[in-house]
Amino acid sequence: MPELPEVEVVRSGLEQHVVGRTIRSVQVLHPRAVRRHTAGPADFEAAARGLVVTAARRRGKYLWLPVATGTGSAAEDALLAHLGMSGQLLLGEPERPVSPHVRIRFTFTDSGPDLRFTDQRTFGHIMLARGGADLPAPIAHIAPDPLEPAFDEAALLARLAVRRTGIKRALLDQSLVSGVGNIYADEALWRAKTHWDRLAANLRPANTSQLLAAVREVLTEALRAGGTSFDSLYVNVNGESGYFSRSLAVYGREGEPCPRCGAPIRRDPFMNRSAYSCPVCQPRPRSRTAARDLQRRST
Numbered sequence: 001m002p003e004l005p006e007v008e009v010v011r012s013g014l015e016q017h018v019v020g021r022t023i024r025s026v027q028v029l030h031p032r033a034v035r036r037h038t039a040g041p042a043d044f045e046a047a048a049r050g051l052v053v054t055a056a057r058r059r060g061k062y063l064w065l066p067v068a069t070g071t072g073s074a075a076e077d078a079l080l081a082h083l084g085m086s087g088q089l090l091l092g093e094p095e096r097p098v099s100p101h102v103r104i105r106f107t108f109t110d111s112g113p114d115l116r117f118t119d120q121r122t123f124g125h126i127m128l129a130r131g132g133a134d135l136p137a138p139i140a141h142i143a144p145d146p147l148e149p150a151f152d153e154a155a156l157l158a159r160l161a162v163r164r165t166g167i168k169r170a171l172l173d174q175s176l177v178s179g180v181g182n183i184y185a186d187e188a189l190w191r192a193k194t195h196w197d198r199l200a201a202n203l204r205p206a207n208t209s210q211l212l213a214a215v216r217e218v219l220t221e222a223l224r225a226g227g228t229s230f231d232s233l234y235v236n237v238n239g240e241s242g243y244f245s246r247s248l249a250v251y252g253r254e255g256e257p258c259p260r261c262g263a264p265i266r267r268d269p270f271m272n273r274s275a276y277s278c279p280v281c282q283p284r285p286r287s288r289t290a291a292r293d294l295q296r297r298s299t
Contacts, residue, residue, distance in 0.1 A: 060178025087124030
């Protein structure tokens, strides 16, 4: 699933190429793509027609386009999108063939490049969020991400200090911090020399601060590289891949040498996914049962 850097790359492209343009027409080519728009595909097409895109914004893995009813008027609503597992927002000449995976097509009154929501696996969606120009209601519960001005590190540190769960699980909890997915959690944990199953509450404040700094660092570096593309599904609005996969230290590198110490990278099952770590740089924490037994014997 695209994570913060990949979604930010798409947002930046939309800001450059779509903001200020007026939607001429909308074609919903697969109803599942607007399943969160409860009034249905026909209403979505009619409601979006004639709207002016005024900005492109993002929180975590969601992005939205604030829209106004006319040039010069204030934006009130928003087109809210989640790319799911394979979603793409692609710009191109309107005359190009429509691929079988295009789910929604937007054309504009300037007859310039159209915008196509392409989603091979149909897990993504777009909806019109009424009153959502500043922050759409469906994502108001999602915490700010580490690159947002609204991100409050002190508040997150306080919440992590009482979190009796593995630190990687906490990083993936979008109600705590958004935008961090499996790839960048593993990379940040490796940089901070922290095992993914360490209890968040057991980390010293300095260690947690170091980890959050690593999260911001890896997200920023990935953003500069255009995100991480393992296949043709992860591209920007012009269909170009990102290159951060060349810089990955642990993710997807089972059995390969750790860039820091040379030990073979380890892969463990984690929440129906995988967790990659270095067994030397990121030693596995003592089992919680063993730790309790040791504490009882020492008292």
